Amino acid sequence: MSTSFPAITAVRNVRPWGGEASDILIDGSEITQVVPATDAPIVETEVDGRGLLAIPGLVNTHAHVDKSWWGHPWQSYGGEGGTDGRIRHERARRDELGIPSVEITSAVLAEFVKTGTTEIRTHVDVDLGLGLRGIEAVREAVAAYDGALACEIIAFPQDGVLRRPGVLALLEDAAKAGVEHLGGLDPAGIDRDPVGQIDAILGLAAEYGTGVDIHLHDGGSLGAFQFDLIIDRTRTLGLQGKVNIAHGFAIVDQTPQRRAELLAQMAELDMTMTTVAPVRMTQFGLHEFDDAGVRFGFGTDGIRDLWSPYGTGDLMGIAWQYARGSGIVRDEDLLRVVQLATSAAAPFAGVAQNDLAAGSRADVVLIDAENPMDALVRTLPRERVIGGGKLLFTR
Structure with missing residues (x-):
């Protein structure tokens, strides 16, 4: 399956980061120049920016694109609460909903794209029932964008690692097959063996040269102990x-x-963190993390899945949730939140540079807003989305 998106050579008459009217010139998937706007006629391969605000593509640093029920009729919340209860419920119903599949993932990616996400790090379930089938489906769905989306995959053992004999071997198979990261889940809360799970996953990552991205829900001193273990093994x-x-x-x-x-x-x-800005919890301290030098990114988590009916796929909405939940009101802090959702998060998706500047990947989002702060607090619709130099969405 492939999708055709027109290649763009320029985005004309836009205001990068709310600045002066400019033309963004593109060659292939890269921005080559940002120059003052001209009044030359706009040709077929150029986008008329109409004086709109331009920001870099949004970066979803924690997604689950393999397991939504997007596109299906409404699914009522069922099963038991808690992490283990949600795992059991998902396992009982996923085959019925065709999860995972190229079609499901494609529907999720389409929602991401129309809200401006062009770079993604996604967890993909790996377990004894699925093998690596979910990874294959996600790679196929992403490939349909022909390089317009940047995406890195985490082989995610949602059902545990050590408590399910054979899962560790699947993670090794995923590493051998070129997956970018190996995942884990609550080494203490799920596997009841924090040392064992952390040693196993980080050991495989060191052997095969992958990254590591571990879900850690456990709070309090138990969670902090697992931070200590991960830091030590890193x-x-x-x-x-x-x-x-x-x-x-x-x-x-x-x-x-x-x-x-x-x-x-x-x-x-140089360890990092990702957050979905949960509404009922204290948020990461913006200045505390920046001052310490610990990078973090925003993610949508699952959207409309068997864990929760909530979620729209709009990463800007998560950034808004974080800012509002943190009580952020000053311009410089609101701007920093938009940067965390865009340019600062590029490494999470394996992108060297995601900015409106020469040498950056050509990911550009146009919004009818006065400035980035206005775009954030009003979560305005995205008017145009360009990813990897291709026009992906027009409102």
Whole structure:
């Protein structure tokens, strides 16, 4: 399956980051120049920006594109609560809904694209019932965009690692097949063996040169202990710059001194975090993380899946949720939140540079807004979306 998107050579008369009217010139998938806007006639391969705000493509750093029920009739919430209960419910119903499949993933990607996401890091379930079939489906759905979407995959053992004999071998198979990251889930809460799971996953990553991206929901001192273990193994195995902790709810439970100690160690090892900005929890401290030098990104998590009916796929909505939940109101902080949702998050998707500047990947989102702060607080519709130099969406 492939989709044809027109190649773009320029995005004319836009205001990058709310600045002066400019033309963004593109060669293939790269921005070559940003120059003052001209009044030359707009040709077929150029986009008329109509003076709109331009920001870089949004980066979804924590997605589950393999397992939504988007496109199906409404699915009522069922099963038991809690992580284990949701896992059991999903396993019972996923075959009935055709999860995973190229069609399901394609529907999710289409929602991402129309809201401006052009770069993605996604978890994809790997377990004894699926094998690597979900990874294959996601790769096929992404390939249909012919390079217009940047996407890295995490082989995600949703049902546990050590408690399901054979899953560790599947993760090794995924690493051999070229998956970019290996995942994990609550080493203590799910596998009941934090040392065992962390040693196993990070050991495989060190052996095969992959990244690591571990879901960690456990809070309090138990969660902090697992932070300690992951930090220690990252240092011992030489995985600097390759380890991410997703959710990491325990980080906000700690005393300021304990949190500062954890963040300092993570910064030393260039460890990162991702958050879905949960509405009922304390958010990561914007200045605290920036001052410590710990990068974090935003993600949509699952959208309309068997875990929850919520979610639209709009990463800007998650950034808004984070900003509102953090009480962020000053311009410089609102701008920083937009940067975290765009340019600053590029490495999470394996992109070297995602900005409105020469040398950047040609990912451009146009919004009818005064400036990035206005676009964030009003979560305005995306008017045009360009990914990898191709026009992906027009409102």
